[in-house]
Amino acid sequence: MSGLVLKGITKRFGGTLAVEQADLTFEEGALTALLGPSGCGKTTLLRMIAGLEAPSTGSITLGKRNITDLPAHKRKFGMVFQSFALFPHLNVRENVAYSLTISGASKTAAAEKASTLLDLVQLSAMGDRRIGELSGGQRQRVAIARALAQEPDVFLLDEPMSALDAKLREEMQVELRLLQQRLGITTIVVTHDQREAMTMADSIVVMSNGRVEQVGSPQDIYHRPENAFVADFIGKANFFDGVAEAGGIRVGDQTLVSKSKFHAGYQVRVAIRPERAALDDAEGPNRLPATITFVRDLGPHREYHLDTAIGPMVVEYAIGEGARPMKTGDHVEVRLPPDALHVFPHPTAAMAAE
Amino acid sequence: MSVADGIDPPLGEETAPARAPFRWSRVLPWGLTALIALFCVVPFLLVIAISFGRKIEGAAWVWDFTFENYQRFFVGTLWPDEVTFLYLQQLGYSFWYAVIASILAVITALPFTLALTRLSRRAQAAWLVFILSSLSLSEVFIVMGWDILLSNNSGLPALFKSTGLTDWLKAVGWFDTLREWGLANPRNVKFKTSEFATILTMSYLVWPYSVILLYPALSRLDPSLSEAARTMGAGNLTVLRTVTLPSVRLPLFGTTLLLFVFLLGTYVAITVFADPSKHTTAVAIYSNVRGANLNAPFGATQAVILLVSASVCLVLGHTLNRWSEAR
Amino acid sequence: MMRGIGHIYMALSAIVLALPIVVVCGAALNGGRTMTFPPREPTLARFGEFFIYETVWTNALGNSLIVAFGAATLAVLLAWPIAYLLWSTGSRLSQVLAGLGSLPFAVPPIVFGVGLGFFWGFTGGLGEIWAGVVSHAILLMALPLVTISIGLRAIDRAHLDAAATMGATEAVTFRTVVLPQTVPYTISGFFFVLVLSFNEFIVMFFVSASSYATVTLQIFNSLRNGYTPTMAVAAITFIVVSVLVFSAVARWGDLPRLMGADQSRN
Missing domain, CATH: 3.40.50.300 (P-loop containing nucleotide triphosphate hydrolases)
Structure with a gap:
């Protein structure tokens, strides 16, 4: 057998x-x-x-x-x-x-x-x-x-x-x-x-x-x-809809740097896990200004709900990580590391392609 | 299919689909159908067939296809020269007694059943034993009991007399009213024979049935409905009128219909408590098929008419109960 | 307040319901031949007459027992395959069978009695006690049909799948899972038929053709001659049997559920 x-x-x-x-x-x-x-x-x-x-x-x-x-x-x-x-x-x-x-x-x-x-x-x-x-x-x-x-x-x-x-x-x-x-x-x-x-x-x-x-x-x-679907169903993820461009994805009036394999002009959906987005001063691309709208302290980790130019998103920190505590109303910058961005075909575009 | 090629073919006996049915499952339904048709359908067909038969004077009856019996039932033998509605009148009495008794039973059983469903499960079981015992009690015993209670030289009339209630009624003047209603003779109250006693007994006969039939619908009533109404300021009676009754309207009507059908066939209560001039179709069927008249075809005709009336009501009642369960 | 009124109403209903029964029971104690209440010259001699001395009554009681037990057994045996077919396939045919099987119980018994009278007249069963047994089984088959169907519907379908994944064929599943779980419902159906057959007399009147009599039929036949206290003894016997049987059903089965109570509330 x-x-x-x-x-x-x-x-x-x-x-x-x-x-x-x-x-x-x-x-x-x-x-x-x-x-x-x-x-x-x-x-x-x-x-x-x-x-x-x-x-x-x-x-x-x-x-x-x-x-x-x-x-x-x-x-x-x-x-x-x-x-x-x-x-x-x-x-x-x-x-x-x-x-x-x-x-x-x-x-x-x-x-x-x-x-x-x-x-x-x-x-x-x-x-x-x-x-x-x-x-x-x-x-x-x-x-x-x-x-x-x-x-x-x-x-x-x-x-x-x-x-x-x-x-x-x-x-x-x-x-x-x-x-x-x-x-x-x-x-x-x-x-x-x-x-x-x-x-x-x-x-x-x-x-x-x-x-x-x-x-x-x-x-x-x-x-x-x-x-x-998998990104959404397994764990948590922030999603942004956009269009593929050479070397990145255009979301609203922002362009995110990403190793996207899609042709320019293709409708895509970008996902990032809350723990992979960062509220820090480290150098790197994809830095967006953001406002903290809500803070949730869940014990083992803390969630920051943000309002950004490309839409609302959630960033998660384990306790002890992320040195300075922030509060609702603070203006910060959120960093989306290119290797943490998952790019998928947009579900409606994917369906049309079939 | 290159992978599948290398796979052993399934064993012969294992090619049956998942969930193989019984071997005798092909035969069983047809055997059952034959049995059910023979015992549940043929007797009714015989009644219908014989209702078209003809009685031979001084002998039994022969097969035929005549509408004489139906003509006799609706307008009399001598129609069109002479019209009698004797048999229609009997059917009318069947309906009259059954309608009043069934409505009475349902109206009085409703509050009882409502109270019953609010008891604990154990208490409900105990009450159900009592109700079922009374339900299964033979009509002959029930009539026996009420006969003793209502007969002129014992039971209630004797009680009325000995307690002076009769004299009091006479003094107040209500006694004359009772006499007008046929519930008293010059000396004392009397209940035999009277429509009052007939309907009382018939209503008693189906009262446990109405409890049993209303029980499922009432026990499924969502208590939070009336609680919600109460939080909106409805009093007990308002809740009953605006929430409880509307939600059991259909089962109430369906139950009344079923009891009505059941009462169409009442025999003993009618022969004991009703005046012979007010006897019903059921009594006529009895005397035609097995009693004094010995006219089986005409008895069968009356049975068919009773059957048709009953079926119409049953279908109606069944549909209503379905509706109410679907909601 | 409302609750109190409810209890008072229930008590009053119970009194009215019990009234004729109490009167009949009291009448059984009469010393003379007439039925009066309260009884005159109370005696227990009528019980001896009914159970021991008068062959009319002892024969009738024997016939009642034969018909009731025979009919209950036969009705359960007939109802089981129909209920099972209805539950396992839900086919149109099984629905029709269940409907037709309940028909005799639903229409006025006098109509079915007349029909069976003709039926046995043609088939040679008229006046035979076995024909009486079959007649009652058909008349009351609707009861086990309902109780067994309730029992079958109470079985969790996952139980059947579970049995199948453990190697049980449908026949084995039936024997080891379905049958044991529906025993209380089958017994309830049996008892319902038993009690109602005991008390039925109209159908019995037409199919017995006066060649034998059950207890209720015997009373029915002597209706015109008036009641005697011995008949009241019969009534007491029947009430006691009913109470015992339904208590047994309530004790070992779920009576409120059988009567259609909501399961979610206990």
Whole structure:
């Protein structure tokens, strides 16, 4: 067995296109996050991988085996559902042992496997509890143990953290990642939370409107977004619309120096991360006069909201960085380093080009 | 497709689409359809077919295709020489009793159900047990109870007499009014036979049904609606009039229709409490099919007419309930 | 204030609702043959007559039990596939089946009774007790159809997907996930049919053709001869059975939910 490969996967529901021409490779033993806003088709894609939906076109292969037409119950990819979908009429142990029980394993074998898995998710003492008696975090652990009981080739999780509160969510992300690395199991997690994706994933697939926007490591996705959508969806970014010129971009009546690869006259959108813009006296191009309109102190970092000639923007400083504190109404200069500027085709121009 | 070429073809048994249906799932619907058609549809078709049949004097009946029975129902056998509306009048009484009793039941059940939905879940369950027990209680037992309560030598009339209420009524002069309404004889109040007793019993009969039918709609009423009205200065009665009642208007009407249909078939209460001259179509069906008259085709005709009236009301009520749920 | 009035109104309604029932129960204690309230010469002898000595009543009670249990079992068996089809496919056919299955319960029972009378007359079931069982099962099938449908709709669809990803075929999912979760609803449907069949007499009157009688039918038949205190004993028995059955449904099932209460508020 080796990785899972999707080729040209498309899914139509009636007239609407839920997933369009997805070509993806999931490396063996890696954790991949399908990341995107709600309704972007990531859950549909996961359900097609699980065999719960049949793709309209395209093929799915696991290792050398074509599994496109294999029904879910024969793929037996363990899956953790958003609602956890634990059976209320069974207790914790029976839930975990479900896949073994229905495949005809002996009672003792099933019970043994169930206790091993409950140990793994640190719920050894909870085997005889009813599902209704568990907390959200415990339910999630049971759901994970249950999906792993069948020793699946691929482990799927659909928004596994959405039913947990914020603090528990962070803990479970780390714990799940550690568990996955220990077992070395090919894992696909659907999420709309970029922090969650960046915490856990080896590789992130960013999706929007049924299309794969970018695939890459968390660092790639963050530092080298391939289009305006990814730059906007992953982390924060300031955007300016402009027109490409020789050696730079014209935004309003200002020209920003940038290593743009676009022909002159092309409609573009420029993005810069708030922490890459600087309010300092360092030499360099792209210095714009600005007025501070709002200051927000968030503890670990401080945000300055600015009004500039090319539009409003946000600059972010970690505490201790940026020597002198500034206040609302101060007149300053903001510096946009050319290598921090990401230039993308303007979304409407990009659409017209297709 | 160079990559796909090197891939093993899927195993034969695994080519079924995801979510393979049961093998017997092809047969099951048709078997069920046959069963349902046989038992739920054929009996009604038989009633309709036989309603066109003909009775043989001194014998049973034969298949035929005559409208005689329908003619008899609407204008009498001797039409056009002579017209009688006896059977239409019976249908009229069916409608009259059923309309009044169902409206009465819904009006009195509404405040009860409203109060019920505001109780705790456990208390609601306890009340529902009581309501359901009374709902399932056979018409014969209910009529038995009211018969004892209303009959002339026991129950309420006896109570009126022994407590001196009768004498008081006579003294005040209301007794004469009661006599005019047919609710008293020269000596004491009497409730049998009277329309009052008939409608009272019929209304009692469907009262638990109206609670059960109103319950879902009322329990889904959003309490924040009336709270919002209250914060805008509406008093309790104003809230009831401007918020609660308008939002349950459709289920209220739908429930009344369903109860009305149910009451069209009332038999025991009518035979016990209504004057023979004011009997209904249901009683006539009974006496034609199994009772003294033995005229099955004519009984079937009356059943068809009852069925048609009922169906029209059911469809109307169903549509209204749909509407109200969709909103 | 409003709440207080509500409680008073509920109490008054309960009293009126209980009035004829209390009167019937009291009448069962009459020593003589006539029904009077309050009872004269109170005695419990009528209970013996009803349950032990008078074969008319013991036979009728036996028939009532056979018809009620038979009809309840049959109605549940008929309603299950229809409800399942409606839930799993939602097809036009299943909607029509569910509609037709509920038809006999929706129209005045006297019409369906007349129809079944003709039907069994032609098919040879008239006066047979099995025909009575089938008749009641068809008449009351609408009840388990509704309760089972409510139960099926309460199942989280993700449970079915979860079972599938763990290797369960549809048949296995049905056995291990769907069936266990709908047991309370099935039992409720069974009990609803049981109680209503026990109390039904019009349809039974037309299909029994006077060759056998259930308890309510027996009372219906002797209507013109007047009531006797023994009949009141029957009434008490039936009330007790109803209360016990519905208490059981409330205890082990979710009665407010079955009756259509809003789930979001508890």
